[in-house]
Amino acid sequence: MKQKFKLLSFVQVASEMPVAMSHFDNNFVGIVAGSYSQLHGGENIGDYCLYKLHKNKIVDKIAWFQEDLLTLLEHQDRDTAEELVEEYNLESEEPKEENNP
Numbered sequence: 001m002k003q004k005f006k007l008l009s010f011v012q013v014a015s016e017m018p019v020a021m022s023h024f025d026n027n028f029v030g031i032v033a034g035s036y037s038q039l040h041g042g043e044n045i046g047d048y049c050l051y052k053l054h055k056n057k058i059v060d061k062i063a064w065f066q067e068d069l070l071t072l073l074e075h076q077d078r079d080t081a082e083e084l085v086e087e088y089n090l091e092s093e094e095p096k097e098e099n100n101p
Helices: 036-040 078-093
Strands: 010-013 029-035 047-054 057-066 070-072
Touching: 010 047, 029 036, 029 057, 029 078, 036 047, 047 078, 057 078
Parallel strands: none
Antiparallel strands: 010 029, 010 070, 029 047, 047 057
16 A cells, blocks of 8 residues: 655645544644654554644644545645755754853
């Protein structure tokens, strides 16, 4: 069986979540970071980790969304996705400044 969404695909997250996922962010555009199988091994290709986009910038990385809660967007731009992920990863690695009185 083949997984539904490729790495770095742009997807729309459903506006309504199942009760067990009511605490999850919803109704946003995300970039596929990978399926569970891609990121941790095993055979689970139906759950996905996403980079959450807000105003054309990645603001969070959230797991695990079931594939039936995601819709592939018509416009796909892998180069842009790669640039956004690289920027997010660089910002995440920068040491945080401490406020010393």
